[in-house]
Amino acid sequence: MNPRTDRAHAPPANCRADPVALLRALLEASSPSGAEAAAAEVAVAALTERGVTSGIDAAGNAVGSVGSGTGPTIMLVGHLDTVPGEIPVREHGGRMYGRGAVDAKGPLAAMISAAGAVATAGFHGRLVVAGVVGEETPESPGAEFLRAGHEPPDALVIGEPSGWSGVVLGYKGRMDVAYRVDVPATHSTNPAPSAAELCALAWEALRPVFGTREGAAFDRPTATLTHLRSDAETATAVLDVRTPPGCDPEVLLADMNDRVPAGEFRLRHAVPAVRAGRADPVVRALTASVRRHGSEPRLKVKTATSDMNTLGRTWRVPMAAYGPGDSHLDHGPDEHLVMAEYLRSIDVLTEAIHGLAAELAAQHRP
Template sequence: MSVPTADDEAPVADGGDTLLGSVPDPAGALNTTGRQLLAELVSIPSPSSEEADAVAHLAGFFAEHGREAFVDDAGNLHAPGDDSVLLTSHIDTVPGEIPVRVEDGDSELGVPGPVLWGRGSVDATGPLAAMAVVAVETGASFVGVVGEETDSRGALHLIENREAPETVINGEPSGWDAISLGYRGIVGAEYTSSTPAGHSSRPESNAIDHATAWWERVRAAVADENGDAEPGGFDTITATTESMAGGLTDDGSAVAASMSARFRVPPSATPDSVRALVESCLDEGTLSWGASIPPHVASPRGPLPAALRKGIRAAGGEPTHLHKTGTADSNLYADAWGVPVVTYGPGDADLDHAPDERLPLAAFDRAVSVLTTACEQLID
């Protein structure tokens, strides 16, 4: 086992004042250390690039419990411990305000008892808070990373500057009784085209026509590649436009068009093979590619998933394994470090980024119990 050091990092000792007074909790459900930390972190807005306040509060939590904490150059929060297992989740959320409150019961989710509403309660402040509590309880290593919802800059900095742990549990919502073994990869592209300006009565295609025609060819090629598989499934490529712009340039001399697109990469493909497929559709215009994340599928065998399954059974559940169609930092850790990596955390992933994001507190409690049992198994 190795324990990372922080010789060149600045320690962080102070967190903010408690935020619980601002969270409506008529039944007094925020009555454990974990629930309190969860509610406090959800109450601190932390969209990507604005995580500093949440980082400081989380650092204060570790300091209060006698654990060293430091912030690296990317803004990640480290609480070094036993590297038999690294517990890591992301601190940032997507933008959006959801009034933070505790409500009793939820008929839509079909659960009794208190439910915490708020941005990040599911993705991924719930897993993050559970892991922080368990790291304090068990002595496991912990890192809260920044930027996962945008460019994974926190995870990329981590793998470039930290020694590999023995195993990794990455915090994302799987449901307290499920383990996520696989995620698709992702690669992003930027298409640009420009044509001379001309009268709209002329028959020649302009840059906007080229862009839309290219995208139709891409969609057709992706459909052919996927064959009879269900669209959007784990074993398919998914092509999605993120933005598109077009029109006369400011000087009126040309028509310009641009499009930003993302492609999800299944385990049967690679970022390079998807790039080649998309580039084969290019007739006019140019493509530039951003950074990519490869797909990852973990084995259900071995001590890591077995420890989580034991924890789920001990908490009264029957474990299931998931393959998810999105992309997570776990893919980067597995690719760079070559160690066992799985993803786990409380919450219904259907509520990721949703305007009604919320987490039953009983599910959070069970996830803390599951992670505690798992870490005790993994730490010698």
């Protein structure tokens, strides 16, 4: 699994091997979805400086690899892009503030730092690190490019905030659904419902399917109305639907259409839910490392979606998500990372990589 290296990069002066300097450099490289080039340059420079062969692939992903290639392949996948909205980068009170500090440049910086530690110690196998583009978009083009262009690794760690002592077992799936209803032009005094009214009725008709978002459960579908535009003749809407494991998007879509009085829902994009078991080798390696660092690991499932969903569609390999940060701060105006947690997560991840490699090698030993 050799990453394509399209260009050579020299590390910038502000991206020393210091993990705190790396995090700051990534945060200062603004990278909303579709404009990740500056952050990719920082990531590749940091990987290169740490002894990891790296470059930028055709999708714009920063990809690096290190190791002998004679043992198992472990892939670490974080993402470069953030939601829009700048937050001035600053360090105060042991915290680093900036857009993407939690989601998910902090986890990516931890992966890059751990890869550097692995490169220094030596690794019997191959460790691949990827900072991908477009994770915050429904299409997730960076992860799709990896999925299509790389052989599945022997194990996969996704860089998303779990808290330094947490491990994420799974994420709900996602359906990007569009709705449209059209009615003939008529006078406003006509008793027939307008397109706007029909759209409101359609949303209300879905309540038995999705309920409310309060206490959103992992094992049932939920929906958020993210876009609405209407006049008397035409109404359009977009729904962000989150689905549990085992949910068939086409079956759910048909149920939605059966319930509305008029108009049609159309599926624009979907990824299935994904969930690892507690006995998964990646989960075991991460939880064992958390325990060695003095805490009881917390296993979690998330009602959001990540590139674990995208890659898990066809990569039937051990996987879990891990990274520093409080996910409640995702996308918010106060997004920040506690530096002590960030530094501890690097140690946890580094030990977990070595432990996972040893377990995978033992499994494949004749």
